[in-house]
Amino acid sequence: MCFSEYFPVFYVLSPKDQSMLASRTALRQIKKGTMLHRSGEDCLGLLLIRSGQLRAFISSPEGKEITVYRLFERDVCLFSASCIMKNIQFDLFITAEKDTEAWLIPLDVYQDLSARYAAVANYTNELMGARFTEVMWLMEQILFQSFDQRLASFLLEESAIEGAFTLSLTHEKIASHLGTAREVVTRMLRYFQSEGAVRLSRGAIEIADEKKLLDISLRR
């Protein structure tokens, strides 16, 4: 699989710009746990994910975190180039949740192409629109859903991502995804266990009844 398949506007470019872009784009190996972006500090460029998993989150001054979205294979990490986008002024952190392989388009290259090709600028719009939609979805979850629904949805999503019913997740980590305190997570998980939806053990959560968890996530 080559780079052009991950960058849908590649063939819009002139042959000259295609070779320029191809020669300036590099495949990067990113170790799990690497902090890729810390608003206002790093501005790496556009990352096109070939494999792996990134996590974007915001953090309070006291260190409370909440996961805003995740990026997987074939997703593009736009906000690692946020410094070239006018009006984007918020503190977003991006880390590698798994070992990740990604093509990096340098800032100056992407900025140059955006200025010259309407198709590239519109592609940025599409990417931003996708992230905007995810953020609005999250906002609705936070505002309009109860915590039991959010936690049930989160466990089902994790299970789908990992392709497994047993999740190696600490309560602390779940709290950081959902923007709450560890105690709140522990209390709700114990309630889920008493309902037979999950089974808890040291450092792991097993989904015992997927249907029951789905019912919780959907109830009003």
Add this chain to the structure above:
Amino acid sequence: MCFSEYFPVFYVLSPKDQSMLASRTALRQIKKGTMLHRSGEDCLGLLLIRSGQLRAFISSPEGKEITVYRLFERDVCLFSASCIMKNIQFDLFITAEKDTEAWLIPLDVYQDLSARYAAVANYTNELMGARFTEVMWLMEQILFQSFDQRLASFLLEESAIEGAFTLSLTHEKIASHLGTAREVVTRMLRYFQSEGAVRLSRGAIEIADEKKLLDISLRR
């Protein structure tokens, strides 16, 4: 003041496109209370606000609302054209909070210009970036601030918008801005009154001590 001053990329266009745009753009009078946009139903076009005030909000299936942002003179209402933007898939409502006068650029015109001019597409990026930043700010408020801080900030902001210390606002209305229940607002306002920060009367809230309100909004 003419239209071109409200649309910064106007002079990037060819003379022919300038006249086309000018001839297709119409000044609209929008009465206070008008629902301008209901996701998935209306798709009006780009609105450039000459005077007045718009409010964008989301709503739960049960009708609970929260104000996401507001638009004032010289702001551009992008999401009233959301149907032409790929990947924007969330339910946003936009209403006129005051009598509003705005230039309307029809959908097909804006779509055509975005496809042909990188500058127009990049301008859409800027607009989306500005709204994205406001939404992320709101998310941080909801997640990381306590309700007394949010309410104090809201009252100060309203006072700045209206240029007055007495605000004609029901507790119900404030609840719809902040995404909470009326009782929660009433309780907190009474607490503010007992602290001497506000004075409450039927249908109105008077800011009695701006400094005190500011202190509340900033404390951690």
